[in-house]
Amino acid sequence: MSYRRGWIAVFLFTLAMINYMDRIALSIAAKPIAAEFKLSAVGMGYLFSSFIWSYALFLIPMGILxxxxxxxxxxxVGIFIWSAATALTGAAGNFTSLLLARLVMGGGESVSNPVGAKVIRQWIPASERGMVTSMFNSGSYAGPAICSVFLGALVAVYGWRFSFVVAGGIGFLWLAAWLLFFNSPDKAKWLSVDEREKIVRERDSKPAARNTSVTADAGQTASGLLSLLRSPTLWGLALTQGCNVYTQYLFLTWLPSYLQASRHMSISKTGVFAAVPYAAAVILCIVVGRISDHYLKKSGVGTGRRRNAVALAMLTGAAILAVPFTTNLAALLLVFSVTLTGIASTTSLNFALLNDLLPSSKDVAKAMAFVVVGGNIFGMIAPIATGYVIDATGSYDYAFVIAGALLVLGAVVVLTMTRRPIVAEPKSPRVQAAA
Incomplete structure (x- = not known):
């Protein structure tokens, strides 16, 4: 990948990193917040989940916009809203204002994944799509890795309120750079003519057609979301994402509490321990994305063969099933690293598979928004369900088993439901007659 369009990958990586720093800030500060507001495990589960409610609600409208x-x-617009809401979380005086700040943050963050998919489709040649998508997604693991150490130290020294102010301020720095430097390839003055021509020439490799409805100019024709929803493939990608995101949010919201309650770690030690598997996932996720591009080099991305890599990554993530049987901390660190690498790779590969199977570049953001909504329906359930499991059993073991089972199910879904390109399916004769 050339140096200049590599800056787009840096923008996307840091966008996802800041997004997830702001998400996990609450988890890092969970213990003092629960003590201050007198919240039970169930109450914290609802609070952990709250930002996903507004996030999922606004995803499809944001994709269309x-x-x-x-x-x-x-x-x-999105990063301004969510960064301001994150900073103002530090001023929350009661549970209601804390909840409101998280809801506003979630609404702002709904731009992140649709923006990432749109930018990748605009800027990145199809042969590099897997690696750049992995770089974008790996930012969502770099955020927790950095945040676990950095914000954990801030919470320990300065208290939980100051940590939210710092986290929110970082987003405004990104916004300034974005407004100053980013533009589409045809308008970016810092892009060379040769590189601009390469991007435009190679970014829209078409999916392999399995029926005559996929035309040569499909990449230039936009479809409405309702038309796209008639494609079983889009639903398969959304369900795959859901089975994967459940585990992602289990880690994102409950991992620090698990380490403190079950492994008896302090807040600062929890941050260092949690950072290691997240950091491993950042590096290995990018490597897996590059391997997937190489795997598809001969057959082409349009064949949809990337689904095999998605399934393999999900089965790797299912290593989480070993957590209840792991007592040694070094072994636990290895299991968490393997699991997070698996789910990080699944997300990036699933996003790349969406772009592989979607003929029209004009539909990318809305299609991505739908897939992410599917993921976050499961994601909003994970913190709440885990809270109830802990409250009912006094243990985290069943929470890990549920997550592992969903990853195995997701591997089956992606192998069986993503066999065709995502094209607008015609209405059934009955629907047409009714119209």
Whole structure:
């Protein structure tokens, strides 16, 4: 990948990193917040889940707006809102204001994944899509890795309120750089003519057609979301994402509490321990993405063969099933590292598979939004379900078993439901007659 379009990968990596720093900030500060507001495990589960409610609600509208108004404008609006909400979380005086701040943050963060998919489709040649998507997604693991250590230290020394102010401030720095430097390839003055031509020429490799409805100019034709929803493949990708995201949010929301309650670690030690598997996932996720691009080099991305890599990554993530049987901390660190690498790779590969199977570049943001909604329906359940499991059993073991079972199920779904390109399916004769 050339140096100049490599800056786009840096923008996307840091966008996802800041996004997840702000998400996990609450988990890092969970113990003092629960003590201050007198919250039970069930209460914390609802609080952990709250930002996902607004996040999922706004994803599809944001995807439509991004397809219409562009990534630059909508990403700027989104990160401004969520960074301000994160900073203001530190001023929360009661549970209600804390909950409200998280809801506003979630609404702002709904731009992140649709923007990432749109920018990748605009800027990145299809042969590099897997690696750059992995770099974008790996930011969502770099965020928790950095946040676990950095914000953990801030909470321990300065208290939980100050940590939210710092986390929110970082987003405003990213926003300034984004508004100053980012643009589409045809408008970016810092891009060379040769590189611009390469991007435009190679970014829209078409999925392999299995029926005559996939035309040569499909990449230039936009479809409505309702038309896309008639494609079983889009539903398969959304279900796959859901089975994977459940585990991601289990880690994102409950891992620090698990380490403190079950492994008897302090807040600062929890941060260091949790950072290691997240850091491993950052590096290995990018490696897996590069391997997937190499795997598809001969057959082409349009064959959809990337689904095999998605399934393999999910089965790797199912290593979480070993957690209840792991007593040694070194072994536990290895299991967490393997699991997080598996689920990180699944997300990036699933996102790349969506772009592989979607003929129209004009549908990317809305299709991505739907897949992410599917993921976050499961994601919003994970913190709440885990809270109830802990409250009912006094243990985290069953929470890990549920997560592992869903990863195995997701591998089956992606292998069976993503066999065709995502094209707007015609209405059934009965529907047409009714119309």
């Amino acid at each position: 991004i397809d219409r108004f562009g990534a630059k404008r909508m990403a700027g």
